[in-house]
Structures are given as C-alpha cells and as structure tokens.
Amino acid sequence: MKKVTSIVSIFVILILSFQHVSSSPFLYASQVHVESSGGRNVKQEQEHAQEVRCSRERSRAARKVIEEYLTPFVEREKYKLSSKCQLHPENDIFGDQEEHKLFIDRHEWRCGYCKKSFRAEKFLDQHFDNRHYNLLNLSHGKCLADLCGALHCDAAMNFKSSRSKCNPAASARNRYLCESLADNCFPISEGPSAGRLHELFLHQFCDAHTCSGKHKPFSRGGKDQSSFLRLAAGALILVLLPVFYLFLYLIQSDVKGQTQELRRISKAGWKTKPS
Numbered sequence: 001m002k003k004v005t006s007i008v009s010i011f012v013i014l015i016l017s018f019q020h021v022s023s024s025p026f027l028y029a030s031q032v033h034v035e036s037s038g039g040r041n042v043k044q045e046q047e048h049a050q051e052v053r054c055s056r057e058r059s060r061a062a063r064k065v066i067e068e069y070l071t072p073f074v075e076r077e078k079y080k081l082s083s084k085c086q087l088h089p090e091n092d093i094f095g096d097q098e099e100h101k102l103f104i105d106r107h108e109w110r111c112g113y114c115k116k117s118f119r120a121e122k123f124l125d126q127h128f129d130n131r132h133y134n135l136l137n138l139s140h141g142k143c144l145a146d147l148c149g150a151l152h153c154d155a156a157m158n159f160k161s162s163r164s165k166c167n168p169a170a171s172a173r174n175r176y177l178c179e180s181l182a183d184n185c186f187p188i189s190e191g192p193s194a195g196r197l198h199e200l201f202l203h204q205f206c207d208a209h210t211c212s213g214k215h216k217p218f219s220r221g222g223k224d225q226s227s228f229l230r231l232a233a234g235a236l237i238l239v240l241l242p243v244f245y246l247f248l249y250l251i252q253s254d255v256k257g258q259t260q261e262l263r264r265i266s267k268a269g270w271k272t273k274p275s
C-alpha cells in the first residue's frame with residue numbers, strides 16, 4: 001500500500017506544478033512577445049509617411065493585433081469580414097508587400113517580388129519603399145495604422161509604458177472608433193455569429209478604453225495563449241498517462257498480493273480445523 005500512496009503524491013505534485021505554470025507571468029509574456037523593431041530607420045519611415053501618409057510599422061502592429069486577438073475568433077465562427085470593414089486584409093495598404101516578405105533566417109530576409117536578399121527586415125522595408133512603391137495597395141486608401149488607437153497597438157507591442165498617464169479625451173475618442181469598428185465589421189443584424197463577434201470585439205478591445213483601469217485589453221485571450229494551453233495540456237497528458245498505468249498496475253498487484261495472502265490464511269485455517 002505504501003507504493004500506492006507514493007504514486008498518489010506524485011499525481012498531486014504534478015497537478016500542483018501544472019497549475020503553477022498556467023498562472024505564471026510567462027503566459028502574459030508570451031502573449032505580448034513581439035519581435036523588436038530594432039532601430040527602424042525613422043527618417044525613411046517619415047519620408048515614406050509623407051508620400052503615403054500611413055506608417056508601415058504601426059500598420060504591421062495593427063495587423064499583428066488583429067491576427068493574434070481577433071482572427072482566431074472570426075475563424076471559429078466561420079465569419080466572412082465584408083470588404084467594407086476596415087479590418088479586412090484588403091484594406092491594408094502594405095498587405096501585399098508584407099505577404100511578399102520571405103524570412104529565411106535571423107540574418108536573411110528576401111524580397112518576394114525580385115528575390116533580392118537583405119540582412120534585416122528594416123532594409124527589406126526600405127527596399128519595398130524604394131523599388132516596389134508601385135505595388136502598394138492604394139486603391140482603397142485605408143490605413144491600418146489609423147486603427148491602432150482602437151486596437152491597443154501600444155499595449156500589445158509594449159511601445160509605451162503602461163504607466164503613462166491616461167488621457168480621458170483620447171480614451172473616449174478611441175472608444176468611439178472602436179465601437180464604430182464593431183458596428184461596421186460585425187453588424188448585429190447579420191445574424192447570431194455576427195452578434196457574438198460584435199460582443200467579443202467590445203470586450204476584447206473597446207471596454208478597456210477608459211481611464212478607470214478596470215478593464216484590460218484582450219481580455220478574451222489570443223492565439224498564443226490558446227496554443228500554449230493546448231501544448232501544456234498535451235504535455236501533461238503525456239506525463240500523466242504512464243503514471244496512471246503504473247498506478248493501476250500497482251493497485252492490481254497489491255490486490256493480487258492480498259488475495260494470495262487471504263488464500264494462504266484460509267488454507268492454513270482449513271488445515272488446522274480437523275485437528
């Protein structure tokens with residue numbers, strides 16, 4: 001029986017350690033982890049912004065927020081965003097260029113249009129600005145970076161310290177922009193899945209536009225978190241399964257041992273009875 005109690009204690013320790021991992025700050029860190037922008041050429045960005053009036057870097061931040069904290073839910077509902085919705089990939093001026101970025105390794109980025117290689121992403125960005133300017137998707141004239149206020153790009157990318165002072169007027173403006181995005185992209189009149197996504201959008205992005213600090217952005221979680229949890233659950237099952245079988249085996253052998261002992265006692269009892 002000692003063996004059995006030791007196995008039970010292993011079980012308890014494993015479960016407790018899993019709970020510790022899931023509540024650790026690592027989860028949040030993995031949520032907000034983004035590749036560092038690494039001293040992007042600000043001058044180039046400004047020159048470019050004058051021509052296009054849309055920041056490539058902030059558009060990228062907005063796209064990452066959408067892919068991380070909205071797309072998984074939209075896909076789960078099998079909902080099709082209308083092209084009128086500003087969150088639709090078609091409305092990203094830089095969308096096509098970003099799709100033509102080939103990441104080879106940490107020190108090599110390749111242009112998908114002309115196959116030229118670059119040491120860093122920022123050089124490829126400059127190359128796009130200089131050589132493939134004609135391939136910018138200007139037809140819609142929508143700038144994804146304009147949505148950064150509503151989508152909490154700064155919080156997601158750690159651009160600014162979260163302790164920076166909250167401006168009530170800016171919060172109200174962002175909330176209005178956020179709610180109009182929810183109305184345009186997920187009109188409640190379109191059916192139950194649009195209604196569910198409308199509500200999710202408000203919780204995920206709009207509720208946090210207040211200075212009360214009561215609501216955090218991305219309260220419904222994102223892609224990283226769910227994949228991490230799935231990974232952790234898979235690992236836990238892999239660890240626990242053999243322990244469970246060992247546990248069963250020990251119980252069985254324990255029961256067998258006890259019945260053998262009972263048999264021996266009863267046999268001894270039968271033998272002593274006649275005398």
Ligand SMILES: [Zn+2]
Nearest residue numbers: 111113114115
């Ligand atoms: Zn090129």
